[in-house]
Amino acid sequence: MSDLTKNILHTICKYLSTEKSKSFLRKKYCQIFLRDYTRLYHPFLLLVRPDRFPQSARSFLYRNIMIPTILSNIVVVLYEPKDPINIGTTLRAMKNMGFRRLRIVEPAADDVWRISLAAPRSEQDIQGIQRFPSLSEALHDISYTVGLTARVRKANYVVMHPRPATQPLLAKAAEGSVALLFGREDSGLPNSALTRCDGYVTIPANPDYSSLNLGQAVLIMVYELFLAAQEAPLHTPDPKRSYPTADHAQLEGMYQQIEETLWGIEFIKTQTSRGIMRSIRNIFSRTRLDEREVRIMRGIFHEVMSFLGRKGVEPGKPIERDKHT
Structure with missing residues (x-):
């Protein structure tokens, strides 16, 4: 279960337990939202489909469910x-x-x-x-x-x-x-x-x-x-991904492996060449890699280093630098 799903479920349950939820219609809208959420790939779609909710209900759900969820x-x-x-x-x-x-x-x-x-x-x-x-x-x-x-x-x-x-x-x-x-x-x-x-x-x-x-x-x-x-207007989200979006720790592991590999093949040779890693980070940050894509990229760069070892090539070594973070 994704963090977004957990937050939505928590927000709905919290709302249903408050005085505000005594309205029968509001309870009904929350229950429909809760039931149908798992059937669609993104909660926003429930709010933009007029066949599911009237405009007043969409506004109510967005204000009381989606906004607190997004801000959380x-x-x-x-x-x-x-x-x-x-x-x-x-x-x-x-x-x-x-x-x-x-x-x-x-x-x-x-x-x-x-x-x-x-x-x-x-x-x-x-x-x-x-x-x-x-x-x-x-x-x-x-x-x-x-x-x-x-x-x-x-x-x-x-x-x-x-x-x-x-x-x-x-x-x-x-x-x-x-x-x-x-x-x-x-x-x-x-x-x-x-x-x-x-x-x-x-x-x-x-x-x-x-x-x-x-x-x-x-x-x-x-x-x-x-x-x-x-x-905020409710934009139609991207198609559902089969794998969760990679988090910071997964991406940092990939970036570290890429940098080590670029030193290994001597694409990076000096400290002043480290700017290339900033460009690489910018490229990948625009693509929103998922967990599977990160594993593929890491597998590619792992194989590059393994290939050097099989050919008896001594890989280049990164120049030591101070690590502040």
Whole structure:
């Protein structure tokens, strides 16, 4: 069962247990949705098929079932935050807009009391913050990661503004987990973290004073997503895949194997050639590989290295580098 299915079932069951669900028709719509969901390859199709629900029911189900489900698939990740107050303002901004999943990676300080000062009456949410010792572990189950960056980088990143980025992100959140990755308050995301991202967003601001507080940046991004979710047209999804979309951990394993192979055949010879891996990541991030496709790619590159061994060719070795994440 996919995370999306679990979230939908949880949201429906939670809704049916509330006072709002006492309306017979609303209960009926939820039950039909629950029954028919497993028969179609995507929940959005249930809401765009007029033979299943009248317009009023589609609006009701989208607002009460699909929006909470989609938003629950979006995870905010803070990479090395320095001040617990900013963790609290981030959590408060998320709660304001209906987001609940917060992860922090190697915080400089993790003072629960100071977090609670900025996010009052949020004891359960503070307890629910997930903490990780590395970025790789924080993103292990994520299907798509977008990095928030304020600076123009030398690398050839395609950067969007928050508003036009919302529709693609909501569409991806309807298929799997999406991470919004924010960096340190003073320096943002390092290149080693940006390399792990599939997309990039920058918040336009006054160039003479463009530095945003971490909580402000999070609020702007989740606010735009919240607004877009309320008014999003229901696009017909892609055809059903036979295999789940590959998550971050699976893709990172593939990228590591590709890089080792390219060093092995001496396609990459120096540290300055590592930019080729960024291009390779960009290519694959646009294709949304599934688990089977990742296994095929890994099998190909494994066979390349095995072939070198069978021919008695000593493969090239990568030059050691510092690993920050």
